[in-house]
Amino acid sequence: MGKRIYALNRDLHLYLGLFLSPFVLLFAVSVFYLVHVRAAEKSAPGLPRLVTGVPVKEELAQLTGLDQVRGLRPVLDHLGVQGEITFIRRIAKEHRLVIPVVVPGRETSVDLNLATGTASVTERRTGVVDAMIHLHKMPGPHNVAIRGNSAYMEYWRGLADVSAYGLLFLTLSGIYLWIGLRAERRVGIALLSLGAISFFGLVYAVSH
Amino acid sequence: MxxxxxxxxxxxxxxxxxxxxxxxxxxxxxxxxxxxxxxxxxxxxxEFWPNRKMSSTTSQIELPQAGTALDRARDAMRQLGISGEIEWTAAKPGSTLFEFRVNRPGHNFAVSLDPAQGRAVVEHTEINxxxxxxxxxxxxxxxxxxxxxxxxxxxxxxxxxxxxxxxxxxxxxxxxxxxxxxGLRSKRVLGAIALALGSTVCGLLLAGVRWIS
Incomplete structure (x- = not known):
């Protein structure tokens, strides 16, 4: 029984590890960008595209949170703009809504005038580095109420979850496999202790 | 062999x-x-943000005049007894205050120094x-x-x-x-399938989110 569980765990560790390796590699590479990249390779915004006859209703300005995002989605579709709405800024006096929309590698700013039914759409490329950092940070802790309002963000959230849960499983199954190796126990315990001291020592020093 | x-x-x-x-x-x-x-x-x-603790303190300190902005901020932090990563904030137009933030996990200090009065106001936010x-x-x-x-x-x-x-x-x-x-010959085929599946899903995802655009 014990041998069968051990063998099953070893196979799961192997196959799940192989399946997850591209995701872990992607996250690992993006860490270097997150930690070290300073210069942005963002292009200058392009010329604004002016669109008239946009089907908008004044009530859109009164909505909040996800309701407002849902109300705006058909408008963005009409304008040919796709991606994650990062936030919505309302300029009440001018009956305007400013909506930044992001897909990794591209930012679009939609300036919507609810009174005149016009929109100014400005797009700019933000590049691969920004895309890497964006994906690593998303969905993130900000604007939780509306985050995940695009298909790609929901898709990404799912895969980031799979990577995180998968990695947690790999660590646990790895510990189980290591415990089975009597010859490696002493060195393993020493490294585990060293890792714990480094980790808790660093966390304590950084946060106190 | x-x-x-x-x-x-x-x-x-x-x-x-x-x-x-x-x-x-x-x-x-x-x-x-x-x-x-x-x-x-x-x-x-x-949740941590709704449970944050905030406090504000005002104290008199000797504001350093010479050196770079970083030197002056460090000197002020030493006098105020705070440590962390300095974050420069955008200066308010027309303001004579010397302002910056100090961050470390769990703590954020918004520091505002008034050189004319030698006064330091520190707003401290602590999270769980x-x-x-x-x-x-x-x-x-x-x-x-x-x-x-x-x-x-x-x-x-x-x-x-x-x-x-x-x-x-x-x-x-x-x-x-x-x-x-x-090195595990008997596992090569299934392993290759798992690796290919992971690579395909990952590649499709990246293409799907317009990474390569």
């Missing part, structure tokens, strides 16, 4: 796979778990352990596209180094894992 070098490499590759995993275990748990927390901001049990964990996930002290802020605190540098080390360790573990798998 494998050569002696190949045999030694095989042994140490295997050992290295275990050793790296064991050494980085707590870091991996932190980054995986906080990855989940960042992915699910609506999880109530891990869930918040500390989330901040640790991306505590780098710098941001892409923000040339003004540098990593200026030794602990931020150390933490950023540890993030690099974990990422490099993960890459080494992937490489050693691939080598270990390739």
């Amino acid at each position: 494998p050569s002696r070098i190949e045999y030694t490499f095989k042994i140490w590759n295997r050992k290295g796979h275990y050793y790296l995993g064991l050494y980085f275990l707590f870091f991996l748990w932190l980054f995986s778990f906080t990855g989940l927390l960042l992915n699910h901001g609506s999880w109530r049990f891990a 352990a869930w918040g500390v964990m989330r901040v640790l996930h991306a505590f780098t002290g710098v941001r892409a596209g923000d040339a003004r802020n540098e990593r200026d605190w030794i602990m931020t540098k150390l933490w950023a180094f540890s993030m690099d080390a974990v990422a490099a360790g993960m890459m080494l573990m992937i490489a050693s894992g691939l080598y270990l798998w390739w």
Whole structure:
């Protein structure tokens, strides 16, 4: 029984590890960008595209949170703009809504005038580095109420979850496999202790 | 018949796979778990912002006049007894105040110095352990596209180094894992299917989110 569980765990560790390796590699590479990249390779915004006859209703300005995002989605579709709405800024006096929309590698700013039914759409490329950092940070802790309002963000959230849960499983199954190796126990315990001291020592020093 | 070098490499590759995993275990748990927390901001049990503690103190200090902005900020921080990563904020138009933030996981200090009156106002925000964990996930002290802020605190540098080390360790573990798998002839076909499936899903995702656009 014990041998069968051990063998099953070893196979799961192997196959799940192989399946997850591209995701872990992607996250690992993006860490270097997150930690070290300073210069942005963002292009200058392009010329604004002016669109008239946009089907908008004044009530859109009164909505909040996800309701407002849902109300705006058909408008963005009409304008040919796709991606994650990062936030919505309302300029009440001018009956305007400013909506930044992001897909990794591209930012679009939609300036919507609810009174005149016009929109100014400005797009700019933000590049691969920004895309890497964006994906690593998303969905993130900000604007939780509306985050995940695009298909790609929901898709990404799912895969980031799979990577995180998968990695947690790999660590646990790895510990189980290591415990089975009597010859490696002493060195393993020493490294585990060293890792714990480094980790808790660093966390304590950084946060106190 | 494998050569002696190949045999030694095989042994140490295997050992290295275990050793790296064991050494980085707590870091991996932190980054995986906080990855989940960042992915699910609506999880109530891990709320930290509504439970934050805020306080404000005013004190008289000797404001340094000479040196760079960083030198002056460090001098003021020493007098105020605070430490952390300095974050420069946008100066308010027409203001004579010398303002900056000091961040470290769990604590944020908004410092406002009035050189004319020698007065320092410090607004302190403290968050709970869930918040500390989330901040640790991306505590780098710098941001892409923000040339003004540098990593200026030794602990931020150390933490950023540890993030690099974990990422490099993960890459080494992937490489050693691939080598270990390739040595298992009976597992090659199923392993290749798992690897191809993972690569395809990952590739489709990247194409799907217009990475390559």
